[in-house]
Amino acid sequence: MIEVEELHFTYPKIKEQTLSGLSFSIPQGEVFGFLGPSGAGKSTTQKILIGVLKNYLGSVKVMGKEIRNTGSEYFERIGVAFEFPNFYSKFTALENLQLFRSLYTGSTAEPRVLLEQVNLTEAANLKVSQLSKGMKMRLNFCRALLNNPQILFLDEPTSGLDPVNAKRLKDLILEKKANGTTVIITTHNMQAAEELCDRVAFIVDGQIKLIDSPRELKLLNGKKRVRLEYRYQNEVRNEEFSLDDIGENKYFLKLIREHPIETIHSLEASLEQIFIDVTGRQLT
Amino acid sequence: MRFRTAFAFDIRFQWRHGFYWIYIIICAFYLVLLHLIPDHYRDQTMLLLTFSDPSALGLILAGGIVLLERDQGIHDPLFVTPFRVREYLLSKASSLSVLSLLAAWVIHVVASGIPQSPIGFSAGIILTSSFMTVLSIGVVARCQTINGFILLSQVFALPFILPLLGYFKVWNSKVFLLLPTEGTLRLLTSGTLSMSLGNFMYSIMILLFWNVVIFAWAKMSFEQHVMKRIGKGGGGK
Numbered sequence: 001m002i003e004v005e006e007l008h009f010t011y012p013k014i015k016e017q018t019l020s021g022l023s024f025s026i027p028q029g030e031v032f033g034f035l036g037p038s039g040a041g042k043s044t045t046q047k048i049l050i051g052v053l054k055n056y057l058g059s060v061k062v063m064g065k066e067i068r069n070t071g072s073e074y075f076e077r078i079g080v081a082f083e084f085p086n087f088y089s090k091f092t093a094l095e096n097l098q099l100f101r102s103l104y105t106g107s108t109a110e111p112r113v114l115l116e117q118v119n120l121t122e123a124a125n126l127k128v129s130q131l132s133k134g135m136k137m138r139l140n141f142c143r144a145l146l147n148n149p150q151i152l153f154l155d156e157p158t159s160g161l162d163p164v165n166a167k168r169l170k171d172l173i174l175e176k177k178a179n180g181t182t183v184i185i186t187t188h189n190m191q192a193a194e195e196l197c198d199r200v201a202f203i204v205d206g207q208i209k210l211i212d213s214p215r216e217l218k219l220l221n222g223k224k225r226v227r228l229e230y231r232y233q234n235e236v237r238n239e240e241f242s243l244d245d246i247g248e249n250k251y252f253l254k255l256i257r258e259h260p261i262e263t264i265h266s267l268e269a270s271l272e273q274i275f276i277d278v279t280g281r282q283l284t
Numbered sequence: 285m286r287f288r289t290a291f292a293f294d295i296r297f298q299w300r301h302g303f304y305w306i307y308i309i310i311c312a313f314y315l316v317l318l319h320l321i322p323d324h325y326r327d328q329t330m331l332l333l334t335f336s337d338p339s340a341l342g343l344i345l346a347g348g349i350v351l352l353e354r355d356q357g358i359h360d361p362l363f364v365t366p367f368r369v370r371e372y373l374l375s376k377a378s379s380l381s382v383l384s385l386l387a388a389w390v391i392h393v394v395a396s397g398i399p400q401s402p403i404g405f406s407a408g409i410i411l412t413s414s415f416m417t418v419l420s421i422g423v424v425a426r427c428q429t430i431n432g433f434i435l436l437s438q439v440f441a442l443p444f445i446l447p448l449l450g451y452f453k454v455w456n457s458k459v460f461l462l463l464p465t466e467g468t469l470r471l472l473t474s475g476t477l478s479m480s481l482g483n484f485m486y487s488i489m490i491l492l493f494w495n496v497v498i499f500a501w502a503k504m505s506f507e508q509h510v511m512k513r514i515g516k517g518g519g520g521k
Contacts (some may be wrong), residue, residue, distance in 0.1 A: 046515070049514075052511065072367075080361070082364075082515055084357055085359070086356060088356060088358060090297075091300070104365065143324075241326050
């Protein structure tokens with residue numbers, strides 16, 4: 001679906017390259033996450049992929065076409081939700097969706113159905129200026145889905161959402177993926193990336209330091225151990241055990257048989273810790 | 285299809301932001317002014333007012349609309365749809381031209397009846413309004429603040445309205461024949477005086493020529509200064 005080879009980009013009047021030789025590919029139906037600190041090149045990569053910046057070097061093919069040669073027809077096939085949910089503030093949620101819907105010539109989704117999916121039915125006739133940040137974020141997501149896009153670009157999709165609506169949005173993203181939509185997510189939110197992404201790329205200083213699935217990364221970089229928290233008389237105690245042959249570890253089996261267990265956790269690494277270890281940078 | 289949608293939406297946008305009320309107030313002010321002016325100055329004053337309607341108001345309102353849109357951060361989501369800059373410019377120019385045309389007709393009809401050459405008069409208003417609207421968008425694309433826009437728009441517009449000096453017999457030059465306002469003044473004069481075909485054709489051609497030139501420039505300016513900022517969030521966070 002997306003093939004990028006040796007992508008270089010330099011902004012006008014700036015000497016240093018913003019992107020220095022990025023190469024990656026994203027198959028159809030994958031949820032792919034770009035993770036990186038501010039200024040790492042995530043947004044620039046996204047802008048190139050959505051066809052806004054065209055004077056890049058290298059090759060960026062999306063749906064088989066070099067992106068610098070595409071025209072308005074490309075926008076019929078992609079959906080973009082930027083981090084900041086901007087709308088015509090004096091128009092209602094529904095009016096905004098109807099306007100954006102009318103800019104597409106292909107088949108489009110019914111705005112009221114989209115609003116219902118993100119629990120905004122009640123807000124359909126409210127002016128956007130009356131909506132909370134979380135409501136605008138959900139409306140932003142609806143707008144990106146209007147043209148039934150083949151590729152969905154989401155920038156910080158769960159930012160400003162309460163846990164219930166964040167979960168609803170994540171479920172909708174996974175539903176889209178199940179229907180074959182390719183989803184590209186740019187985020188600082190490691191938990192969202194872990195939950196949603198099939199693979200993540202760590203971008204730092206305009207370069208991709210690593211690409212892999214969150215699960216593989218966590219397993220490879222974590223300890224193959226389990227931490228057991230159990231109650232012994234009136235005291236809570238901790239013990240760690242190797243995962244190797246844990247089923248035959250008599251002491252472990254004795255503890256879980258004879259004592260009330262408070263928690264059991266495998267000690268795989270967190271995505272955030274892996275990011276720091278690999279890039280030497282914090283995700284801020 | 286997209287143009288029609290954008291045109292209709294622009295009119296709704298202008299209505300909802302009170303631009304039509306601004307025009308109604310200005311028209312009322314102009315009419316009171318014309319009523320107070322002595323008869324022998326009335327034709328010239330009316331021409332000046334009908335000229336300022338598409339030009340000065342077009343210039344200021346178009347810039348104001350783009351600044352308002354920028355403040356709401358609307359360019360980000362708008363230009364990641366199939367909607368293109370040329371359609372955006374055409375829609376703004378057309379919707380503001382309609383507003384200017386309505387206002388100019390109201391002023392003219394109330395003050396001195398139906399224009400002698402309705403087609404010439406209307407063409408003058410429409411082509412001047414579209415020229416000034418597109419010029420304004422090309423200028424505002426380069427500005428970050430309203431003050432910057434007001435200053436820069438005057439700098440850009442001033443050379444184009446020099447033929448006013450000729451009209452008011454302050455100073456005349458053959459060079460004015462190359463400027464769009466010369467065409468505007470001739471077409472607006474057709475509201476009260478008859479006009480030859482040659483004069484009509486010249487006026488339309490010079491205005492069309494400048495409309496094409498300014499459209500190409502404004503498109504480039506918008507692409508260079510506004511499209512490059514797509515994805516940075518704009519306002520309304």
